[in-house]
Amino acid sequence: MNTEHRASITRGRDVLVGAFMIMFFVQGARTIIGVMFKPIIQELAWSRSAISMAAFINMAVFALSLTILGKYYDRYGAKRIVVLSSILLGFSYIGISQTQSLWSFILLYGILAALGFGGTSIPLFAALIGKWFDRHRGLAISIALAGGCLGQYIIVPAATTLVQSFGWRTSFAIIGAILLGVNLLLAHYLIKERPHDVSSGPMKTTIAPPAVTDRPTDLNLGQAMRTGSFWFYLVVMLICGGGDYLVLTHLIPMVTDHGISAQTAGKMLGWSGFFSMIGVLITGPVTDRYGNKPVVIVTFILRALIFLMICRYRSLASFYIFALAFGFTMLITAPITTTLLGKLYGFAHVGIITGFITTVHHFSGGLWAWLGGVIFDTTGSYQAAFWMSMVSACIAVGCAVLIREEKHRTSNAAPPQVLS
Numbered sequence: 001m002n003t004e005h006r007a008s009i010t011r012g013r014d015v016l017v018g019a020f021m022i023m024f025f026v027q028g029a030r031t032i033i034g035v036m037f038k039p040i041i042q043e044l045a046w047s048r049s050a051i052s053m054a055a056f057i058n059m060a061v062f063a064l065s066l067t068i069l070g071k072y073y074d075r076y077g078a079k080r081i082v083v084l085s086s087i088l089l090g091f092s093y094i095g096i097s098q099t100q101s102l103w104s105f106i107l108l109y110g111i112l113a114a115l116g117f118g119g120t121s122i123p124l125f126a127a128l129i130g131k132w133f134d135r136h137r138g139l140a141i142s143i144a145l146a147g148g149c150l151g152q153y154i155i156v157p158a159a160t161t162l163v164q165s166f167g168w169r170t171s172f173a174i175i176g177a178i179l180l181g182v183n184l185l186l187a188h189y190l191i192k193e194r195p196h197d198v199s200s201g202p203m204k205t206t207i208a209p210p211a212v213t214d215r216p217t218d219l220n221l222g223q224a225m226r227t228g229s230f231w232f233y234l235v236v237m238l239i240c241g242g243g244d245y246l247v248l249t250h251l252i253p254m255v256t257d258h259g260i261s262a263q264t265a266g267k268m269l270g271w272s273g274f275f276s277m278i279g280v281l282i283t284g285p286v287t288d289r290y291g292n293k294p295v296v297i298v299t300f301i302l303r304a305l306i307f308l309m310i311c312r313y314r315s316l317a318s319f320y321i322f323a324l325a326f327g328f329t330m331l332i333t334a335p336i337t338t339t340l341l342g343k344l345y346g347f348a349h350v351g352i353i354t355g356f357i358t359t360v361h362h363f364s365g366g367l368w369a370w371l372g373g374v375i376f377d378t379t380g381s382y383q384a385a386f387w388m389s390m391v392s393a394c395i396a397v398g399c400a401v402l403i404r405e406e407k408h409r410t411s412n413a414a415p416p417q418v419l420s
Contacts, residue, residue, distance in 0.1 A: 011132075015128065019128065022147075022183050022186050024155075025179055029089070029093065029155065032171075033055060034248060037051060037252060038252075049370065050102055050373070056110075056366035058110045058111075059366025059367075059369065061114035062362055065118030066355060066362075067359070069119050069121075070127070078127075078128045083188075085116045086180060089113055089176075089183075090177065091180065092116060093175055094173050095176075097169040097176070126145075139284070145331065148273075149274065149331065150273070152270060152272070153270045159175065160263055160265075162175075227408050228404075232400070232402045232403045236300070236396045236403075237358075239300070239392045242365060243307075245369040251268065252268075258314050264316070275328040280335060292336045292340040296396075296403075337354055343405060345408055372385045
């Protein structure tokens with residue numbers, strides 16, 4: 001192994017470490033909204049639906065930003081996007097600490113922070129890591145994704161302690177300053193655009209992924225939309241996103257409504273993140289052995305059962321079981337989406353197909369986060385929201401069963417109502 005090749009491998013590992021750490025801080029910061037929920041309401045006398053509306057706008061802007069930021073990433077490189085997004089995210093959180101009105105909170109959290117999250121998101125880092133790793137690419141992406149899970153596990157309980165000690169305003173300012181300082185340092189020293197920024201020759205041919213060619217049998221987005229499997233999986237991901245962000249936004253408020261301390265509720269959400277890391281790390285080996293479809297089916301059967309449980313039983317034990325089990329399922333579809341859609345339609349257009357479905361997933365997540373607040377303000381509880389989530393999970397199971405997990409051809413791209 002020559003010196004250039006060793007340097008290229010070291011740089012690739014540096015990029016992976018940088019992605020892991022940035023995801024750690026960003027995802028941790030992203031999941032603290034549940035921690036801040038009640039303290040903001042108590043000081044500013046806003047309704048839950050009002051803050052939930054800000055969460056909806058945040059998710060909608062985040063979803064729409066992925067395609068735009070992806071184009072800028074292709075043109076200007078990952079480092080510039082990560083640096084600008086970190087500046088935007090850090091200053092928006094610092095600004096939230098001074099907010100006095102709902103419109104300013106929506107501007108800072110719903111729009112500016114969402115753009116910051118979009119530029120430091122899983123799709124961007126997955127694309128970056130994919131350029132540096134050929135062999136073990138899936139493992140490398142899963143490791144970076146695990147950084148976000150670990151961030152939720154550590155930062156959410158830490159944020160709960162900060163809020164109890166210093167209040168939500170100071171907590172937002174501290175987290176914003178950390179995001180600003182640490183992410184900029186990580187981006188400057190560890191994030192490299194592509195292998196040939198370091199060296200040419202052995203590194204480029206060994207680690208950089210081969211180009212994906214447009215195979216005649218691969219389906220584009222329009223052709224994929226003419227298959228039943230596309231729409232069945234789209235419904236699955238719509239339901240998946242709704243459940244994810246309903247729980248992330250409202251778990252802590254719901255748990256504390258039943259007399260459980262904010263500190264304990266924060267630990268629940270933190271442990272949920274840890275179990276999501278376990279779920280995402282075992283997904284790859286399991287899908288390699290059994291396929292993607294059975295894993296999706298089992299995931300939503302489990303969700304249906306735990307939603308049913310939390311609708312009927314509300315105790316410290318049942319809340320912990322719910323948080324851990326739901327966390328285990330939360331990110332399972334993240335690595336599955338690309339591999340399943342690639343298997344169904346080929347990889348020539350998998351980016352745009354995956355991007356469309358991911359956008360729907362996040363938009364649905366924001367919508368359900370908002371509806372959860374509306375339902376609580378209307379009925380005084382989250383009961384209806386979780387019953388609807390249980391029914392939706394059952395629908396997702398049915399849709400997953402109807403997916404045909406094999407390569408689809410142009411000739412069998414039938415209208416959506418026909419099973420294919």
